Amino acid sequence: IIKSIANDILYCQKEKINEKCTSRQSYLSNKRYFLYDVNPPEGFNLRRDVYIRVATFLKQLIKDDKIFQWNVVLPPWGNLYHWQSVDLGSQQQIPWQTFFDMESLKKYLPVIELFEFIKEIPSENEETIIDVLYFLKNDEEMFRIGNFEDKNIFSDCLNTTIPYKKNSYKQYTGSFWGYTNVTAREVKCITFHGTTINLKKNLQPLLYRSIMFDHMEIPLHYNYGSVDYWNARRSMRYxxxxxxxxxxxxxxxxxxxxxxxxxxxxxxxxxxxxxxxxxxxxxxxxxxxxxxxxxxxxxxxxxxxxxxxxxxxxxxxxxxxxxxxxxxxxxxxxxxxxxxxxxxxxxxxxxxxxxxxxxxxxxxxxxxxxxxxxxxxxxxxxxxxxxxxxxxxxxxxxxxxxxTFNVLCGNEIKCSIGNKWEIIWG
Ligand SMILES: Nc1nc2c(ncn2[C@@H]2O[C@H](COP(=O)(O)OP(=O)(O)O)[C@@H](O)[C@H]2O)c(=O)[nH]1
Ligand SMILES: [Mg+2]
The missing domain is CATH 3.40.50.11350 (Rossmann fold)
Structure with missing residues (x-):
């Protein structure tokens, strides 16, 4: 793998700077970018939970990884089903800073907005290229049988309708939050079941600098309700x-x-x-x-x-x-x-x-x-x-x-209160 870095034009090594590499100074750095997107129909408040799954996973990764500097690229908000105010026009490409306090988020984890990522990454042919995109999908069979076990296997993208296709420069175009100048160099399909931690093996920071997961709602919390979960949640100030x-x-x-x-x-x-x-x-x-x-x-x-x-x-x-x-x-x-x-x-x-x-x-x-x-x-x-x-x-x-943990009852007489998810302080 080490050899492939030296050969790969993606990663110009310090001693190998040539014309191609000097124009890409930032490739010298050990910065790595984690990008993700969520199933389009999912609402705002589930997406916030997906962020916490990502954030706690990356937090752990940063603790363990002494080589690379990991950053999470925050997916802009847009096109949500419930955002129906017609007088506001299209509600797309809304940065996180509109809703959240960036300084608070950054006190938990290095995060950047997508527009910052686009500025930071040199473009080729006017495109900002994400090195690899993993398209996650559920194992339908496992859901049918109900016999759940961890799974993380490559599957044929041909048998899946994926919303990405190759453009004339041989990169994959797709929705990418409405940015037509963002593309992916590789797209791989993965049948996945398990917690976020199991995605670690897909990161491959020696091969890829920017790694994206689509359908990030599929991996589950690996530490739901822990101190770390609540720290991430507390960092999501408005x-x-x-x-x-x-x-x-x-x-x-x-x-x-x-x-x-x-x-x-x-x-x-x-x-x-x-x-x-x-x-x-x-x-x-x-x-x-x-x-x-x-x-x-x-x-x-x-x-x-x-x-x-x-x-x-x-x-x-x-x-x-x-x-x-x-x-x-x-x-x-x-x-x-x-x-x-x-x-x-x-x-x-x-x-x-x-x-x-x-x-x-x-x-x-x-x-x-x-x-x-x-x-x-x-x-x-x-x-x-x-x-x-x-x-x-x-x-x-x-x-x-x-x-706090009270709910309105439906019209049936029996009505359960639901779960109490109490905070854990560190
Ligand atoms: N302003 C406002 N919007 C709401 C309210 N309830 C629901 N919504 C909108 O409807 C969406 C509901 O989707 P979601 O966030 O997925 O929550 P869930 O579907 O109730 O679990 C919210 O994100 C809001 O856009 C409310 O009480 N006030
Ligand atoms: Mg919803």
């Missing part, structure tokens, strides 16, 4: 402006601020400590997931009438007068719900056009999540990853668990 907008709303309408609510976080997440004494603002928060959940999760989706009934019961129990509603429902259903709660103050966040243009549907959803996470008591939607992220944020803020 863009500070989104916090500011949420704080203004809390102060103005919900009588809520971090000092009184005991929800102060330190500037550096690494310094935050274990606590369970958060009180939250004097309001109940609800995540009422509708749209596709009415079909996909019909049994756990209440009617508006029954949702209102449950909300009233919580408000009485908690002796609260204010309820904040985060929902993806249409206006009419929200008005119906509000009508049924007319003895209480009911709020939802309605963005200005400026905020919408700047932060898009993704940012508005995060504002909803932030406001829900600061409430005295939260009731979410069963099996919604949108609700899961709120629960995690409340764990980080230090709420007692009984105020």
């Amino acid at each position: 863009n500070t402006e989104l916090h500011q907008i949420s704080n203004d709303f809390r102060l103005k309408y919900l009588n809520s601020n971090d000092m009184d609510d005991r929800t102060i976080k330190l500037k550096d997440w690494r310094l935050d400590k274990k606590k369970r004494n958060a009180i939250g603002g004097p309001y109940l928060s609800i995540h009422l997931r509708r749209q596709d959940f009415l079909i996909g999760h019909a049994a756990s989706s209440p009617t508006i009438e029954y949702a209102a009934f449950q909300i009233k019961a919580f408000l009485k129990l908690l002796d609260l007068k204010i309820v904040y509603i985060a929902t993806d429902t249409n206006n009419q259903e929200y008005i119906d719900l509000k009508e049924k709660l007319k003895d209480y103050s009911v709020f939802r966040y309605i963005p200005t056009q400026f905020v919408k243009n700047k932060f898009k549907d993704g940012g508005i959803a995060i504002i909803d999540q932030i406001i829900c996470s600061h409430a005295r008591y939260f009731v979410g939607t069963h099996e919604s990853t949108f609700s899961f992220r709120i629960q995690e944020d409340r764990e980080i803020l230090g709420f007692p668990t009984n105020t």
Whole structure:
């Protein structure tokens, strides 16, 4: 393998600098890039979980690998099914900095935006070429039989419909987040089952400098719920402006601020400590997931009438007068719900056009999540990853668990609360 590096024009060795190599100074470095993408239909909040799988894996790799400097290239956000605001035009190629605090992410792991990667990597024929792309797929047979075991084997790409094909320069073009100037030199198909750690053997940093995995939702967490999982999660702080907008709303309408609510976080997440004494603002928060959940999760989706009934019961129990509603429902259903709660103050966040243009549907959803996470008591939607992220944020803020892991029941009498994923502090 060592020999192949010397021969490969990809990696100009220091002593072998020639015309081709000098124009590619950066190839001298030991920097390696990990890129990934996720199955197009997956939503924003599952994608956030996929990032944590990637981040904890790379964190471990960096600990073990003394030679190469690994960087994760963050896949831009775009074209998500739920981002349907037509007045915002196409919501594509949105960098992570729109939603997240880059400095916080970097305190856990070296991450860069895709646009930075494109700038950093010299292009050939105006293309930024990724050295190898692994297209992961499930073993359908294993799912059919239900006999699961780790698997990581090359399979024929011809038998898979892959969304990549060769262009006239012999590189593979594909969706690549809408960047037509990003291509891959090689595409390999892999039937995979197991945790992220099992991808280590595919990295081959002596052969490849930039390595991409498509369908990164297939590999599982190797350390779900561990201290390291929670460190990665804590590093996913939101863009500070989104916090500011949420704080203004809390102060103005919900009588809520971090000092009184005991929800102060330190500037550096690494310094935050274990606590369970958060009180939250004097309001109940609800995540009422509708749209596709009415079909996909019909049994756990209440009617508006029954949702209102449950909300009233919580408000009485908690002796609260204010309820904040985060929902993806249409206006009419929200008005119906509000009508049924007319003895209480009911709020939802309605963005200005400026905020919408700047932060898009993704940012508005995060504002909803932030406001829900600061409430005295939260009731979410069963099996919604949108609700899961709120629960995690409340764990980080230090709420007692009984105020967090609650869900609205569907119309059936039996209703399970769901799992409690409690935070582990390092
Ligand atoms: N603003 C806002 N958007 C929501 C809400 N609930 C769902 N959505 C949107 O619908 C998407 C739901 O997809 P996803 O993130 O996969 O969560 P899940 O499907 O509930 O597990 C979110 O990413 C949001 O774009 C809500 O309460 N408020
Ligand atoms: Mg979803």
